[in-house]
Amino acid sequence: MPEKTTARLAYVDWARGFACVAMFQTHCYDSWLGGAARDGQFIKLSQLGGTLPAPLFLFLAGVSSALVTDKLRQKGMGANEIARTTILRGGQVFLLALLFRLQEFLLGLPRAPWTDLLRVDILNVIGLSLMILGLACRIAAVGGSHDVRRLRRNSIGIAVAVAAGIAVVTPQVWTTWQPHWRAWWLESYINGVHTFGTPQPWLFPLFPWSAFAFAGLAAGFLLQSDGARRKETAAMVLAGAGGIGLIALGIWLDARPVQLYAIHDFWHTSPNFFLVRTGVVMVILFAGYAWCRWGAGQRGFSPLIELGKSSLLVYWIHIEFVYGGLSILQKRGVGIGAATVGLLTIFTAMTMVAVFRNRLQGRAPEILAFFRRAVHS
Numbered sequence: 001m002p003e004k005t006t007a008r009l010a011y012v013d014w015a016r017g018f019a020c021v022a023m024f025q026t027h028c029y030d031s032w033l034g035g036a037a038r039d040g041q042f043i044k045l046s047q048l049g050g051t052l053p054a055p056l057f058l059f060l061a062g063v064s065s066a067l068v069t070d071k072l073r074q075k076g077m078g079a080n081e082i083a084r085t086t087i088l089r090g091g092q093v094f095l096l097a098l099l100f101r102l103q104e105f106l107l108g109l110p111r112a113p114w115t116d117l118l119r120v121d122i123l124n125v126i127g128l129s130l131m132i133l134g135l136a137c138r139i140a141a142v143g144g145s146h147d148v149r150r151l152r153r154n155s156i157g158i159a160v161a162v163a164a165g166i167a168v169v170t171p172q173v174w175t176t177w178q179p180h181w182r183a184w185w186l187e188s189y190i191n192g193v194h195t196f197g198t199p200q201p202w203l204f205p206l207f208p209w210s211a212f213a214f215a216g217l218a219a220g221f222l223l224q225s226d227g228a229r230r231k232e233t234a235a236m237v238l239a240g241a242g243g244i245g246l247i248a249l250g251i252w253l254d255a256r257p258v259q260l261y262a263i264h265d266f267w268h269t270s271p272n273f274f275l276v277r278t279g280v281v282m283v284i285l286f287a288g289y290a291w292c293r294w295g296a297g298q299r300g301f302s303p304l305i306e307l308g309k310s311s312l313l314v315y316w317i318h319i320e321f322v323y324g325g326l327s328i329l330q331k332r333g334v335g336i337g338a339a340t341v342g343l344l345t346i347f348t349a350m351t352m353v354a355v356f357r358n359r360l361q362g363r364a365p366e367i368l369a370f371f372r373r374a375v376h377s
Contacts, residue, residue, distance in 0.1 A: 017308030027319070136158050170274075171263065233293070313357055
């Protein structure tokens with residue numbers, strides 16, 4: 001791949017690795033802190049940082065989907081084939097999510113309830129969101145246009161409209177429009193009720209979470225535009241400034257005396273908080289770009305880039321060593337110091353796993369050939 005394309009992907013990987021680190025600290029402190037440490041300001045700050053990983057992962061999934069789709073369009077691949085590629089990738093992630101839930105259920109026996117098999121977690125919504133993104137990009141190509149610029153504009157318009165629509169209706173879907181006529185496991189994909197009858201903020205339903213994937217899709221296509229590619233730095237500066245603008249807009253709207261919804265929940269369903277979180281994600285994306293271009297992001301070894309390239313794998317593995325039966329520390333039984341040591345251990349171990357996986361990726365034929373030579377020698 002051209003050097004410029006590689007650089008463009010580096011800051012996406014860095015941002016995804018940043019999300020992994022934010023996820024590690026949230027999970028570690030939540031699982032291990034006990035006693036007075038669970039009631040102090042420290043864990044509240046940790047949980048505030050925990051609001052970043054999910055929107056980052058989804059937003060970056062949208063960005064990556066846009067980059068891949070645009071590349072395939074430039075190669076002349078048909079709209080149906082491009083949609084099939086994205087939908088199949090989303091289906092793979094969704095199946096992995098189901099396998100992950102099966103693993104956690106089996107490892108949690110005999111205490112784990114069977115309903116945990118149908119819990120809607122972050123991998124579930126990423127997989128479904130990717131499939132919906134593929135459908136949206138196919139709709140953008142209705143009419144048979146092969147003009148990449150026009151397809152890009154259509155895709156941006158659809159992505160922005162869908163993201164805004166999801167954000168606007170989420171408060172109603174969580175309250176007065178709850179689809180109780182659906183089975184609980186199906187309704188849970190809409191508003192995260194699970195078996196509790198009311199939406200649970202610790203789950204990841206399509207409303208509002210898939211909106212971040214569509215926001216990322218729009219951002220990805222914008223960054224692929226001709227002007228953004230010619231003046232990449234200026235485009236990224238504008239993206240960072242736009243993120244700050246979204247943060248300010250969300251806070252300003254929330255401070256207005258008139259609210260549109262009967263039940264106002266800023267931290268979970270408010271479109272204003274969606275604007276704020278999307279803005280924060282855009283600022284982080286710009287920070288990753290700046291660090292990779294002008295800082296030490298690509299000078300030598302970068303743990304965040306390594307983690308970002310293997311984010312799915314390290315997510316899968318670290319859960320069992322933090323929340324599961326293989327937890328390396330006593331759950332809710334240690335102080336901040338011991339939990340921090342545990343966090344550093346998890347970070348180091350997951351970085352090593354990521355490096356190992358990244359170095360071996362694509363080298364399976366070479367490794368198999370080595371073992372064949374060793375056997376026959």
